[in-house]
Amino acid sequence: MTSNLLDRQIDDILESVLETSSGTLLVVNPSADAIEEFVRVATAFDGDLPAVRMLADERTLKDVMDDFIVASNAADLIDQEALELRTVAETPENSLLITEESVVALVTAGNRVGGLTTDDEEFVSTAYDAYEAEWADASSFKLRTPPISRVRETLESDISPEAEQDFTNILNSLETARGDGEGLDEVTISLLVAAKNEALLYDISKWGEDVGIASKATFSRTKTKLEDMGLIDTEKVPIDVGRPRLRLKIGDERLRTADNGQLATVAQSILN
Template identity: 25%
Template sequence: MDVSDDLEAGLVGRRNVVAVGIGRELLPALLAARRRTDGGTWRLLCSSAVVDALGRAFVLGTDLATWAADGGGIDLRTSDGPATDRTLIATPDRGIALTGPEGNRTLLVERAVGGGSEDGEDDGTGDGVENGVERLRRTARAWFDGGTPATVGMPSRERLASSARSALDERFAAELTAVLDALGPGDLDRSQPVTDRTLLVALAARHDHLFNDVGTWAASVGVSPRQTLTADRRALERGGLIETVKVPMGIGHPHYRLRAVDEGLLRVPPARLVDLLRDRLGDVGAGGAGAGGSTEAGGGAPSRPVNDRPVWDRKP
């Protein structure tokens, strides 16, 4: 097992955990262990830079935001300086430290000999002398208590789904939940061609939503400013996956409805949607189309759906 696997295995079932100096690379293991543990409150201290970065990490950020919500099971705080310079994790029966250079990390584990139990109560077998685990736990708790309560700049999964259900529709919310459940914590990195913004526009096109509506919703829940979705919409258009149709909406700015025009995008199960987008958009940049784009850009013609009615007729 690697460090992450060892950490997850070492924390599962422990209801009273204090973890300080946790970097982004260890968060997936910590959250996986939290999911496999019933009850209790875990106290988590990260640097402000880590928490700030999670506000741009759709999958991992929404996962931690869910646990850090009121009553979610994790008390999240931030601190900069000595309190987060090194990684320490303490439970009543063991202390864990992360050592070694990046890329070759090792977990050092010290187990308490008497005087501790997994629920945090003294088991009556100690001699009254503070042992190494107790000292580490006291230090970690003091650093945590000195931190500042924090929130992640992403919505919780529950808020994401409920707001999508209200602002867009039930099908969009259900598919978004299914996609998130299928993704790993490092997926949809915004440095890659396919990001969370790409996913949201593609999902909206599967259900014929107005571009303005999905942008307004994404901004309202704190996922992304509305204007940042434009580049992803254009990439999907160049890739031959969607098109935008101007629809009559009365006086004011024109409204555009997103429409999926690729049969694969319409038919792929939600759990495989991101894989399809990566396959089709892997070589689509700011200036041209990829394999699914127009023949003028060097790609094949997009696959059109059998149902080619005007988009306002297709939408229930």
């Protein structure tokens, strides 16, 4: 790839680089938007991904990975050994995409993005070696979110195929899953799905803790909040030994009549 990529969307530039890259791709100092778009493009990429090494600002990475949708898809890429994340104490000046064949500098001007490209052998070699050295000295970024494929597989096997489909449909209806007013968080979504399918609190919270979404205590606190707000109800289910367990049920009529595409929107409006 030798031509400049001008007046593009960031996803177009990222896809062009992925399509023409072999070996290792260094993604240096990406913006929050670029990290989100990279994860989205790489997840949907139809082909063999290069080995991607992302060297980013720690605060930016943390902020982006607070979104369960982005983080769980990034975790899938890491699990596939297609992505590594590291952070640096001093952020590089430029946002770059570097392979052994080319260097693309990402330049934003208003709502326009350009990929200024060079394949000058000496410059590319110098840049690649310099950022390979930066990579070697950088700190590993620990992503604690589980891969989305593992979340779906275990939800299907531990709760039910219907619960997994509901979970996936709700995620697909959301732009973000942060629980900060912009979207529902992953624990709330899990509990709403469990209530829709009348699963036991014990089962969904054990699943959530085992897969790495959140602790049983977090599930219990969130359940109490949702119950207090009337989104979900519970009923006691006797067991042979010990205290009865709680079955989750949808509590608000608006949620009962909402399909999966509307469930997240209705729940968000009630929570707000």
